[in-house]
Amino acid sequence: MSLSGHAPDATGSVDYRGFHTWYRVTGQLDPGAERAPLVVLHGGPGVPHNYCLAMTDLAGDGRAVVHYDQLGCGNSTHLPEEGADFWTVDLFVAELRNIVDVLGIGGRFHLLGQSWGGMLGPEFMVADGAGVQSLTICDSPASMPLWLEAATTLRARLPPGIQETLNRHEAAGTTDSPEYQAAVNVFYERHVCRVVPFPQDVVDSFAALETDPTVYHTMNGPSEFHVIGTLKDWSIVERLDQITVPTLVVAGAHDEAMPFVWQPFIDRIAGARSHVFPSSSHMPHVEEREDFTAVVGAFLREHD
Template sequence: MTEDKAPTAGRAIPAPSRTGTVPFRGHQTWFRVTGDPEALRPDASQAPLVVLHGGPGVAHDYTLAMTSLAGDGRAVVHYDQLGCGLSAHLPDADPASWTVELFVEELRAVVDHLGIADRFHLLGQSWGGMLASEVLLAAPGGVASLTIADSPASMTLWLEAAATLRARLPEEVQATLLHHEEQGTTDSAEYAAAMQVFYDRHVCRVVPNPPEVLASFAQLEADPTVYHTMNGPSEFHVVGTLKDWSVVDRLPGIAVPTLVVSGAHDEAMPLVWEPFVERIPGARSHVFADSSHMPHVEEPEAFTQVVGGFLREHD
């Protein structure tokens, strides 16, 4: 596939078999389950899969294509992390309260509430993969396997990749980005259009984006509290609380079967995820040739085959 061709959209998304909320720190975390709720039982033949969405602060909707992993009888759990989507929004919260530790604790609250804390697979996409690695390092109990999708092992590496890809954009697009950044007008329509060129190449190559992807972007635009606090104003300017985040030196401490996946056109270039493969004992990787940052959307059948096979291997 050439750079200017895009994949086509994937399959329909099934309705949830169960939805609800989990009490967490005086607020509510919303979740949905796809597949037979009986598959959440401790004696189920296949361990349930819990999906961690990205951002931080980008609601779960864009990961809903991963419900295909419930097709062989597995329960798939999605939830909106605190501060976005259908979970509690806290626009006036102390910025210092948005921490990695908060979201690690929230994941544990969700699996405890669902009764699956002793046995579940964990899949994190983008920021979700960063969070998943922190979950394993903080308290690995109950995690049968780890899938890291399109995620960086450090924000320094992430910014290096972003700068590399930005330099490959058409000159007029680069000039527009730079002009508005210098003028402080990054909220302009012209800047957004220039950013869209980057997104169409390196975030989601299914153009126009499927409805579930647009829904996540719309929710981020409506309430960017968590994203702006932890990341910053854009993919190119990580100035939030995660700016110095790195898990590279701690990765040998992850001791569960690990799969690392990404797209060949991903904004998460190989340099950002290779530390996971190099430093987590026994980790392996797969690159989807026709995808960017959302292989689950861009090559859903291949994604389901690769990740589903890995999950079955470690049930």
């Protein structure tokens, strides 16, 4: 199934620390436009922008939508030789500031992050936040311990044979086995994307991840629910009260990001509000595309 977004009006790359960050723009980046541009932060870390292309629908009201591939994946510079000390939250926070400033939108833009992107977005707000009109957090945890608690809960609901396969390969360190990947897909079809077969944009992102899993394996781990990377103890819960921009938190009713995973965003960011898409899991922008565009688009217009 194909579910591609709108064709880009511009693509290019910007220099970042001697490497390059690739971007695409849907619409026109006009500093005087009524609608502030939207910058989309993809997940992973290390799962490139393709699966978020349905969000180009948000350009339908005259707003420019900027997607980019974070360093280490997609069309940006790959650095498979770099270790854990290189792949830090600070690296990606600084990359975001660099790209919005080079594109000339650093003084006024909306920020939307999906999954890991919804962890990076709040980190950016705490570290910097200049120019951000609003923050949208999609399908994201406020801490990885909460994420792992949800993953354990959902994993326990899988068929016993699937659970046995996952446990066996994780214990043996054979998570690259096709049998393990097949078992992982059972979880993914329930809690990551319930549009089966996966749309081409989602397939493209997963294929790119498989080609170079450096960032994902280093910071996350071998799967969505086996988190053994550098982010395993990450939390922003105690810093959320530093975020003061209008904030929308969205998730799917079947999301691997269960409600208690994102509830701290609502509890600790003043005025934050939430919306749950009833037929979606981790990708409401794909699974309930029109409703996602309507809900997020209305929020963005409210805060232009």
